[in-house]
Amino acid sequence: MYAIELKDVKKVYRVGNEDIYAVNGVSLKVKVGEFLCVMGASGSGKTTLLSLMGCLDKPTSGKVIVEGVDTSELGDRELTKIRRDKIGFVFQQYHLIPTLTAFENVELPMLLKGISKKERERRAMELLKIMGIDKAANRKPSELSGGMQQRVAIARALANNPKILLCDEPTGNLDTKSGEVVMNLIKQQNEKGVTVVLVTHDPDISKYADRVVRIRDGKLIGQESG
Amino acid sequence: MESSSDKRAGEIMYFQMAFRNLRRNGIRSSLAIIGIIIGVMAVASIGIFGANLKATVLSNFQNITNEVLIYPAYSAKLRHGIVTTSGVTYIDKRTAERIVRLPYVKDYAFVCSNFATVKYREGVFGATVYGMDEKSVKKLFSVEKGSIKLSGSCVVGYDLADRLNLRVGSRLEIKGKEFRVAGILKEAGARFDVNPNNAIIISLRDFDKTFNAKGYSFIVVWVRSLNDVQLFKDAVEKTINAKEKKVDVFELKIIISKINETFNFVSRFLMAIAGVSLLVAGVSILNVMLMSTIERTKEIGVMLAIGAYRSTILKLFLLEALILGIIGSVIGALLSLAGGYTVDMLILHSTKYLFSVTTVFYMLEGMFFGLLTTLLSGFYPAWKASRLEPLEALRYE
Numbered sequence: 176m177y178a179i180e181l182k183d184v185k186k187v188y189r190v191g192n193e194d195i196y197a198v199n200g201v202s203l204k205v206k207v208g209e210f211l212c213v214m215g216a217s218g219s220g221k222t223t224l225l226s227l228m229g230c231l232d233k234p235t236s237g238k239v240i241v242e243g244v245d246t247s248e249l250g251d252r253e254l255t256k257i258r259r260d261k262i263g264f265v266f267q268q269y270h271l272i273p274t275l276t277a278f279e280n281v282e283l284p285m286l287l288k289g290i291s292k293k294e295r296e297r298r299a300m301e302l303l304k305i306m307g308i309d310k311a312a313n314r315k316p317s318e319l320s321g322g323m324q325q326r327v328a329i330a331r332a333l334a335n336n337p338k339i340l341l342c343d344e345p346t347g348n349l350d351t352k353s354g355e356v357v358m359n360l361i362k363q364q365n366e367k368g369v370t371v372v373l374v375t376h377d378p379d380i381s382k383y384a385d386r387v388v389r390i391r392d393g394k395l396i397g398q399e400s401g
Numbered sequence: 402m403e404s405s406s407d408k409r410a411g412e413i414m415y416f417q418m419a420f421r422n423l424r425r426n427g428i429r430s431s432l433a434i435i436g437i438i439i440g441v442m443a444v445a446s447i448g449i450f451g452a453n454l455k456a457t458v459l460s461n462f463q464n465i466t467n468e469v470l471i472y473p474a475y476s477a478k479l480r481h482g483i484v485t486t487s488g489v490t491y492i493d494k495r496t497a498e499r500i501v502r503l504p505y506v507k508d509y510a511f512v513c514s515n516f517a518t519v520k521y522r523e524g525v526f527g528a529t530v531y532g533m534d535e536k537s538v539k540k541l542f543s544v545e546k547g548s549i550k551l552s553g554s555c556v557v558g559y560d561l562a563d564r565l566n567l568r569v570g571s572r573l574e575i576k577g578k579e580f581r582v583a584g585i586l587k588e589a590g591a592r593f594d595v596n597p598n599n600a601i602i603i604s605l606r607d608f609d610k611t612f613n614a615k616g617y618s619f620i621v622v623w624v625r626s627l628n629d630v631q632l633f634k635d636a637v638e639k640t641i642n643a644k645e646k647k648v649d650v651f652e653l654k655i656i657i658s659k660i661n662e663t664f665n666f667v668s669r670f671l672m673a674i675a676g677v678s679l680l681v682a683g684v685s686i687l688n689v690m691l692m693s694t695i696e697r698t699k700e701i702g703v704m705l706a707i708g709a710y711r712s713t714i715l716k717l718f719l720l721e722a723l724i725l726g727i728i729g730s731v732i733g734a735l736l737s738l739a740g741g742y743t744v745d746m747l748i749l750h751s752t753k754y755l756f757s758v759t760t761v762f763y764m765l766e767g768m769f770f771g772l773l774t775t776l777l778s779g780f781y782p783a784w785k786a787s788r789l790e791p792l793e794a795l796r797y798e
């Protein structure tokens with residue numbers, strides 16, 4: 176079984192009379208525990224591809240199989256459950272909820288799952304400690320640096336113990352140093368067994384990956400080993 | 402892992418989120434709340450005032466619900482194209498005695514009435530003259546000056562005394578007979594049986610002598626309870642009216658219910674007009690929530706991405722509307738008490754009916770409509786928020 180398997184996946188956006196193939200026939204297998212890096216220029220389809228892997232969007236055609244489950248068969252609530260329980264997202268813009276503290280942001284996915292307050296608080300504190308930002312637990316995102324916000328976002332992504340972490344340019348808005356901290360934290364999770372798919376246009380990031388694939392105009396280029 | 406108590410523990414955090422979102426745009430939320438306050442206040446205040454107005458009017462008809470009036474049967478018939486009246490214009494004494502001995506009768510008063518010219522000093526005027534026994538007069542009316550004594554003397558109504566400058570001791574002449582004014586009655590409210598304000602009341606015996614009456618003009622009967630009204634009516638039909646229709650029974654209960662109906666209708670109508678202000682408040686909530694939905698598109702995308710059901714998003718936004726509604730409705734209902742007080746003071750010059758169950762009822766009703774309005778107008782934006790596509794919402798700039 177693969178963590179994620181894409182079978183000839185296409186995503187077409189219709190703009191006016193024109194069809195835009197954001198993802199154009201991608202087949203890809205991500206092994207359990209693998210750290211995969213998808214490299215591509217701006218507009219090449221990285222975010223779209225990652226969103227399809229994470230069930231944030233449905234492909235126009237093709238199949239997305241997550242942990243052996245064919246997601247094309249699933250309804251809205253089932254897809255939501257997959258996002259909630261099996262997948263963690265890390266975005267370039269952190270996307271923290273501004274009204275919630277760092278701590279509460281980490282609590283949120285667990286709240287959505289219906290986990291008890293006690294367990295939520297234990298787990299949130301544990302994750303903030305792992306990310307080295309437990310001292311900032313009660314601060315709002317606006318009171319945190321970019322690097323710290325991204326670490327809160329990673330903690331939030333890990334809240335429900337997902338097996339898969341999907342990262343969309345996680346260091347894109349960070350300075351080199353904070354970027355390194357964030358990448359090391361992601362790598363650390365990968366070493367603990369979490370499958371990581373990371374998309375970026377930054378070649379330096381590829382050194383953290385087990386495998387690199389390139390995307391251009393919605394298509395994978397180069398060889399696909401494994 | 403999931404248990405009901407855990408779910409409830411979770412709800413508190415949803416409430417916190419909703420509260421903070423409302424606080425984020427404090428001024429906008431406050432304006433929406435003020436709209437609801439005004440709407441609820443208008444609706445509830447008018448409801449309260451309407452109820453108090455009704456209570457004030459009905460207080461004039463107190464104790465008549467158990468009252469039944471019995472008139473001689475009087476029917477108009479068409480005979481050969483000419484309207485003729487048949488029957489008699491009085492109830493004969495034997496029939497009257499039979500009526501008041503029927504079951505269910507708690508108390509009664511025989512009443513004779515006629516219109517007569519009355520002489521006072523040099524003047525002559527017309528007035529209604531009632532013949533009643535002393536006990537009944539005492540039961541129905543109270544005296545302002547003098548006392549209620551009817552043997553050879555009379556009592557006069559407040560307005561009549563006022564108009565003619567009558568005093569206790571004044572002497573009136575009715576059909577050649579002289580009556581001393583023994584008492585002047587207090588002003589009485591509107592009644593359906595005896596209207597004493599412009600009348601003279603003498604004893605039944607004096608009435609007989611003066612007008613040569615053969616019976617009574619009508620009988621006032623008080624039954625034991627409201628339920629007995631119908632039973633008494635049935636009894637009259639079966640006994641007194643068995644062979645021929647001798648009397649008509651007229652229940653005052655009906656009048657009360659008509660007054661009730663009319664006032665309720667007017668009250669509802671005014672409340673509906675006041676409801677327009679709630680409608681405006683509803684539109685403002687709709688506006689606030691829609692703006693909030695659009696502004697928070699990205700956040701909604703994030704919530705969906707990390708595993709919120711669409712129903713959870715719907716719930717969160719409805720919760721915000723609900724909080725606005727609860728705050729606005731509660732404050733509005735409390736202020737409606739002040740509103741009701743003011744209108745009562747201005748129009749009724751009295752607030753004695755303000756603190757009653759009906760007031761609480763209208764406060765609750767105002768709150769109900771306030772909440773309903775916020776929920777209804779909060780629903781569309783909440784639904785819109787819950788229908789967003791996660792990726793599109795995340796990409797929204």
Ligand SMILES: Nc1ncnc2c1ncn2[C@@H]1O[C@H](COP(=O)(O)OP(=O)(O)OP(=O)(O)O)[C@@H](O)[C@H]1O
Pocket residue numbers: 188189190195196197215216217218219220221222223224376
């Ligand atoms: N909703 C949409 N409607 C139309 N076109 C879209 C839509 N979303 C994405 N696209 C197009 O699809 C292509 C791929 O977009 P995508 O965001 O996946 O690229 P990306 O590699 O993530 O780019 P970036 O590095 O800028 O984030 C782009 O040409 C983009 O304009």
Ligand SMILES: [Mg+2]
Pocket residue numbers: 221222223343
């Ligand atoms: Mg992108």
